[in-house]
Amino acid sequence: MPPSAGRALISPSSSCQICALSSISRRSFSTSQSLFSLPPESPKYIEVPRPLQSSYPLKHRVKGVLPVPRDIFHIRSDKEKASKEFLKAATKEPSITTVRHGPDAERIQWKQRMAGVRRRSLRQSVMELHKRKQEADRIRTAHSRRRQQEHENLVNRPEREDERLTNPSVSKSIREFLAGSLQTAPTTEQFREKRLRHEAREQAKEEKRRDALHTLYMQAKDFIVTEEQLDQAVEKAFGTEENPVGWTHSKRGLSPWEEGIPDTVQGMLSKIRNTTGSAGYILANQRLKKIAEELTGGKI
Known part of the structure; x- marks a missing residue:
């Protein structure tokens, strides 16, 4: 294809060198891939192979808190909601017969059919909910009884041989308490001994x-x-x-x-041994005072 007339008229010397340089593709100085240009805090900094399809199911996030379902079978009257008397009173049959003549006969028949469908749906839903509640109560009761039975079995099971051989020695009272043979009520002799000890104390x-x-x-x-x-x-x-x-x-x-250095322990002991002089007089007075206090039963 021949060049255009406009480009042919412009001389090569008059063309912009900057534009010519910008048209040349620049080569990057780095030979690394674009993936390694990410910062270290990026989760894609280390390339981890991923499967084409996830192998675990994603958990659906439920926002908010679901309300506590109310007990629809709470008895507020003398009739149970699952009984025939309650359903009959709640879904009464219409007292007006079907209108077969007039301009509104078709609309009234349609409304009566819809009312009949609602009555049947109400009866059926109440019965189904009652069966579901009974089944849930049965499962809950069975689970509770099973847990209680397991707890009783664990509490009342006999001691294992390895535990008995490796247990530290315990006192006789603790062994009697664990065996269930510990006497809780004191006998007459024990009661008399306890009363005497209390009086002495x-x-x-x-x-x-x-x-x-x-x-x-x-x-x-x-x-x-x-x-x-x-x-x-x-x-x-x-x-x-x-x-x-x-x-x-x-x-x-x-x-x-x-007066000099105070008396040593040896000097004080020698004063006690030597009963002559003033030291012996003081020691004799102290001993006489103690004897008099013991005889009189009080301090002097």
Whole structure:
């Protein structure tokens, strides 16, 4: 085909070089396929072979929540809905006979036929729903009884030999309880023993309470209840500003460390063994006080 007259008149030098370059197909610098140009977060980043047809059925997504079906056989009258009396009262036959003459005779006959169809459909639907309800109740009751029977069988089944041999040792009371031979009601002797133990425990509590009350009464004479007694106790423990309490033999030391290091355990034990001197006198008084408290039955 010869070139057109317009293109022949235009010289090659006057043609646009940019247009000429754009007409040339550009080659990509990358030799990868277009599939690998996807980002890593794309599900198609790794090519996984897929079958031509899915091998699992797709689950239909049901949106929303289905309402709880109401019980249509709830008895609100003295007649059951599946009984003949209820169906007869709900689907009464018409009292008006068929109109065979007049301009509206055909329309009235059609309406009567439709009413008869509705009555038959209502009777049939009620009976079918009643049979379906009875079948569902039967299946539910059988399933419940089967589950209860399985539970009773599992509870009452005998212990396996491997479990009996590998069980840790248990006490006699627990074995009797598991075997069902544990005596729940106490006998007369057990009841008498329990009553005596309870009386002894209550008596011990009463004696402990009485001893604590007597100890409180004896120690109450040293309680500080007034400001004068508080001042006397402070002066006895710390002294006054003119005559503070000293810690040395001369009663002039202001620190207990001026007398030297405190007594060791060995030194205190030696003081207890040696009953001579002031240490023996203090120990003898403590022992006499304890003996008197035991004899009198209270604190001194």
